[in-house]
Amino acid sequence: MDLLWEAFREAWRLLSTGDGDVYGITARTAAITGTSTLVSMVIGIPAGLGLALGRYPGQRTLVAFANAGTGMPPVVAGLFVSLLLWRSGLFGGLRLIYTPTAIVFAQTIIATPVIVAITAAAVMALPPSLHLQIRAMGAGRIAYLWLVAREARLPILVAVMAGFGAVISEVGASMMVGGNLSGETRVLTTAAVLEVSKGNFGTALALGMILVAITVAVSLALTAVQQRAQRR
Amino acid sequence: MQRSLMRSLFALALLATIAPAAACRGDDERRELILATTTSTQDSGLLDVLIPRFEEESGMHVKVIAVGSGAAMAMGERGDADVLLVHSPAAEEQFVAAGYGVERARVMYNDLVIVGPPRDPAGVAGTSDAAAAMAKVAAAGAAFISRGDGSGTHAQELTLWAAAKIEVPTGRGWYAESGQGMGATLTIAAEKAAYTLTDRGTWLAAADRESLPIAVEGDPRLFNVYHVIVVDPDQHPRVNAQGARRFRAFLLQQDTLRLIGEFGRDTYGQPLFTPDPE
16 A cells, blocks of 8 residues: 555655656657557548448458457567567668557557457448438538448447547567667657566556546547537 | 459459568668677666667667577577666677677676565575575475576576585475566566575565565675676678777767766665776
8 A cells, every 4th residue: 555655646746746757758758649549531531431341352351450450469460570670670671669659560460450340330330211311412522432431420430539549559570670768769658667677666557548538538528529529 | 354353352452561661771881780689788778878878989770689698699699689778797708709799798787685574584684695595495395486488587597506515496386587678677576475595676666565575685696797798790791890889989988887887876775887998
């Protein structure tokens, strides 16, 4: 119990003073996971739409793959990206291993299937009559996609939230491809693991509290957007 | 219509993947140095003192990857690191003999100690023969946590079992492998009231010392010597050998050695490492 109390006090001290680069680590985490989520959205939402709307052979298999991909273990994504980006790997010449970009790669592999699968499921759940309506309006290809996405915007928002949740909480991939370098690739989760291994449980708890605060804040913000959209 | 739609979506997805990579290139190859080292040098905080000085002095940028000695040498073998700071002498000699590394030089040592629960179920507290102590732990079936990760400390532990003429007790109920770094392993040992082999530096820096006091120390077999090794640039053209040599020279220069010898004195009342160049 003493330890817990001490950890809370230390956590509070770090949060109020910003010692131990907590602010830097927090900002970096926000930037990296934000980028990963954004890239995953840019890939995942169109891919999810394509998966749901296209009519081509193998479509069901692709949907199954996307669904399976939602359970992509971060360490597997990390290992895969490491094997490619290590100097001895295929893209070693790019010198991207142990950089924030490498983390973005790995996290994109983790979040994209989540966004694809949920988007596809949402679009497939739209009433068939809707497609006829939109076509009847004489909408072009892009307008058609846009209108369908608009109709499914609330579940797509859930897809983005789920993708973000997956990348902000993962530690395995960031550790492996980022190397947990202080000032460069140390993010909240990897920093917390390091502090635990150093025996600094207070610092680890402080980092954990920030992590939870970010997740809650982002979810609340997105939920607010969702609810406002729903009321309309 | 559907096909061209798919094609444009695919192009968009591809662009999104490549764009960030292209934006982040251009880090000057010769200014970046990857140091693969053991968890003990990082968890103890020594590198937090040394690396900024080296970076300032050389203008280079060091990426420290803290893994076990075994994993560090594997990185060296593949050319995924430029320079190693490791403590696993037998494996290091093989590494150099196999042509993966050059210019191996002794930098410093610390010592390993066997720590264990205060009630000392194996009755080894205060002794100094590490192999005999391991035999007693095994005979008593007292809980023991092994690193189990191919690190230098793990290698030392295996040597001790061999010296005690006991087969490595993998799979026995009282013997567990953490597979993690030294700091994490100490936490586990403290929680499970188990014995473990640790370097003194990490123990001083990370452990809950009251629940995991030193049981065995002072055995010559428990010396833990750190060497710096330059990864052979002839094997891997991408290795930054010039930077690696510069880092090696930095470690061996007088100022740095003095800094190593002083490190930890103000915090723990005793230095964690003893500089010991050849």
